[in-house]
Amino acid sequence: MKLRKSFSIQLRNLFLAISLLTVVLLGGCEFQLDFRELVSQIVEQIVPPPAITQTPTATSPTVESTDVGAVTPTAPPLSGAVELIIWVPPQFDPQLDTPESVLFKQRIAEFEASHDDVFVTVRVKAVSGATGLLESLTITSAAASQAMPTLVALPRSDLETAVSRNLIIPFDMYSSEIDNQDWYDYAQRLTVIGGSSYGLPFAGDAMVMVYRPSIVGEPPDTWNDLIRRGEAISLPAADPQSLLTLALYLSSGGDLESTQRLPPLELEILTRLYQLYADGAQSGVFPLWLTQMQKDSEAWTAYNELRSNWVITWLTRHLSDPSEDSNMTFIPEVNNSPTTLADGWVWSLTDPRAQVHELSVELAEFLVEPDYLTEWTPLAGVLPVRPSTLIGFEDQTLRTTLGQIALSAHIRPSNEIVNVIGLVMQDQFVQVLSGKTTAPFAAQAIIDRIGNP
Known part of the structure; x- marks a missing residue:
């Protein structure tokens, strides 16, 4: 509507200008203005100059001008004492009176000693059942996510289910340790589901044949x-x-x-x-x-x-x-x-608190360092996940057999x-x-x- 009105005014101005110009020319009036200047003035009246568009200056987004859904929240920094909770099955209980449990307990103490105001609590869960690791994770995530553990030790089958239930945080978002060459292929594959890695392996297992050589x-x-x-x-x-x-x-x-x-x-x-x-x-x-x-x-x-x-x-x-x-x-x-x-066991990240993820990953990496696993793996009686840890087995025949089994193993x-x-x-x-x-x-x-x- 405004456009039509403006166009009508411009036509009226053009008609008046042409009429005036005709009168001037017929009347022989002499003007100081040059004919070209006169025409220019007429055109300027009819076609106004284009509006100057000013490029807006970039400003920092504010709460009022920013779409809240597009903002990536920043986790608040850690302050005060931090508790990291680990869930393990009974065989990895650090309170057991076994050499591997004592070593595990000492390893946790070392991590605490190297981090001020960081405390690690280990809780034991059944391997399976209503109170087992997987079901406990599922119930805790739904009912009280703030009570989720920092790390949990899961076997391959439970890890697969936990990922399908969105209980596990992809580990490769924070660490590339699984890409290290000092892993057996089967151990790396234990952690991978759908192209992403969901933890770090620390103990392996495999199907074997046991026999009595003195008889057979x-x-x-x-x-x-x-x-x-x-x-x-x-x-x-x-x-x-x-x-x-x-x-x-x-x-x-x-x-x-x-x-x-x-x-x-x-x-x-x-x-x-x-x-x-x-x-x-x-x-x-x-x-x-x-x-x-x-x-x-x-x-x-x-x-x-x-x-x-x-x-x-x-x-x-x-x-x-x-x-x-x-x-x-x-x-x-x-x-x-x-x-x-x-098969095998994997340290997986489950804590919903984003501000402790890096510290949690650091703990997991600390628990799979080669020097520690070299000593712990033979005591725990598990299949090595790292080739470098084979030297921890003193029996040369057993060391060779374990190495061959680890190289030929396919994950379940x-x-x-x-x-x-x-x-x-x-x-x-x-x-x-x-x-x-x-x-x-x-x-x-x-x-x-x-x-x-």
Whole structure:
């Protein structure tokens, strides 16, 4: 509306100017003004000069002029005494009367001594269950986030679940220590989920075979060698996670690291693997009583009761309570490819207080320094996470074996693979050992039930 009015005024001015100019020219009036100047003045009246636009000077944002949602909050600085709380499972309790616990307690005291007004409190939680580490984290985060621990020691499976529940803070936001070359590949992979690292590993574990050399002699290199011997081996055939079968599937050339949630399984590999189970059941290597065992502890008990002279178990079980008549070695190979599944414990960051994150990360790094782990790892009876810490094991044979196991170890598959594929594999393993199905039918049943994409 204003635009039309302005344009109308300009036309009226133009008409008057032209009329005036005509009168002047016809009347022969003489003016001091030059014709060009007169025209210029007329144009200036009709077309006003453009408005001068001034570039605003940049100013510091104020509360009134800044979008609150775009502001990145700055954590207030630390002041006064700071308490850092660590949650650990019972085996890492610093109050236990064991050499590794005493060393852990001393290490914490060293950190406190090097930081004024910093106090570290260690609280022990069950490994699993309603009061376990994972569930305690979940409940505390929802009900009283200010009570969340600073660091928590988690196994791989719980770390994966905790990340999916947004209970863990990405560690690589504050530290690049995991990129150090002094880590075994399996140990680095323990911390990585979805491309981000969620902590620092400090203790490893792996599936191994323990045997009595005075009775069975040298261990077999392959499962076919073991089957030819015809001597019973103890293992949890009814384990719903079927970790042994998953390990042997990898050893046979199978792939469980597909980008898909559930990787496609290969029928030929499954058929060969379950034929091995059928042959073992026929020769007595896999006796029927294995189908009643679901837990590693049950297989270990059978071994100690002399029901077998071989047992598939976890490395930490043997190292924490070694027997003088027993040695440890790799799980027998399938295709000349030593492969075992590894698990382990990771220091993860869980404290919601941003102002203590750097200090918390410093504590975690302090607890995985090579010099400390070199001394602590043999005492704790765990698989080394750093190659440099192998020198802490005085037994040269054991040191070599541990190094080879750490190099060949694959981290356990994702929780979804273990819970879905593992359960189906376990069911068919029991069916084969019970003589209720054959290897080809078992392999096809697994494919059918998983539904290969």
